[in-house]
Amino acid sequence: MFGILGSIRRSWSSTSSAKTSFKNSLSCISRIFFGPLPKDSKWIKPGRLHYIENDVEKHADIIKTMDGVVVLLYNISRKKLIFVRQFRGAVYQGIYSGQNVEMSKGEADLEKFPPDIGITLELCGGAVDKDKSLAEIAKEEVLEECGYEVPTKSLERVLDYRSGIGTSSSAMTLFYCEVCDGQKVSEGGGVDDEEIQVVEMPVEESNKLVEAGAVTNGGPSCLMGLLWFFLYKAPKVS
Template identity: 40%
Template sequence: MEEINSIEVVPCTESNYLKPFRVSYNQNGTKKSWDFMRTHDSVSVLIFNTSSHCFILVKQFRPAVYMCEWEKTKTPQPAEKAEEGEASESQEAQPASAEESSSQWPPASAGVTYELCAGLVDKPDLSLEEIARQEVLEECGYDVPASKLKRITSYRSGVGVTGSKQTMFYAEVSDDNCVSAGGGEPHEGEFIEVVKVPLHEAMTFAYDERIPKTMGVIFSFIWFHNNMSPKYKISTNV
């Protein structure tokens, strides 16, 4: 279980990963503006272990997800009605600041999500396949040649805010390829748990809304079911 404490929310005035901008433009004669964030593109990898017939995912704490859950705890609730059926001004709930609601922080598990192995495209001297290979090794502990990565597709994510592109790959591994426990790079602040999802449970996992996961997990499991599952002659529980 993650342990999260000493939380402090402050304005972000400078970042190595996000740059806020506002663009103004005319669209069909109408003047418009839009706020957006410039950020890195990324890669993700659907990893399938052919020795144990399971998918290899990562599980980690995501501050953005956690803060979204926290926002729910400080949403004003409808005031209770007085006997006459009217709520007095003093009874109206007010939004709480981060400091005021320090005792209302949700458990750390509220910010934990299941994801594909992934990473930022921030090394211009490396190909997308080489970046993906590094992420598989660092996060999940499997040493896979870049040439063995199959490109699935690329797509835009966060089109309303970032518009960044993610390129998704598929990698088949075996127990023989496992050279470490993975877990990411601690010196970079990564605390990643490697998770195995059996093939026969994959689609149940994908559609279970109680399990917090990224769209990449859902899409890639469906892709595997449509393109790779017949090869292994094992039901993916659809």
């Protein structure tokens, strides 16, 4: 196990080679500007939690967000892992504002901070926003984002964890699913106004993603999913 982890660390030092086949932009973003959060936001609800610890009154500023599912997909027909790329406003804002704790305001300088800095490479996934099982929601996300029709029984539940434990602590569930070319029924790319690019990557090239870390890669879920794959699945499928 530790030998595998060592080889992963050595091979993940650069994302540039792993991205050579990507097109630079997903869509033409012509303007970005920042504004206050409306009170009726569907996705997040800010608040403050008060508690007493060792007779000292304390508080924590928190954000209520939806829980989520992510799916690590492996195409057994072509021996490739499947990812998605999309623009993430939160990632863009985080890079744009840097260490400034204040929320950015007004127009973004797109020459200095092009939209591409907010594009992430991540696992297929989505919010738990339906009254369905986690496996059923994951199945729908695989179809909508990546174009594969899979039975729920093929989704292997890997682990459950909490993300953003300092502020949001939403519950996340990681699934693994093997697909084949025969299950490809559409191009994927998301639904409604989503702009999602499906990225297929050879296993050996995916090694580089672990060590390169993560300025704009899809955070802990992507890295954790890949580490799990290389430890428990790669020796069997590659």
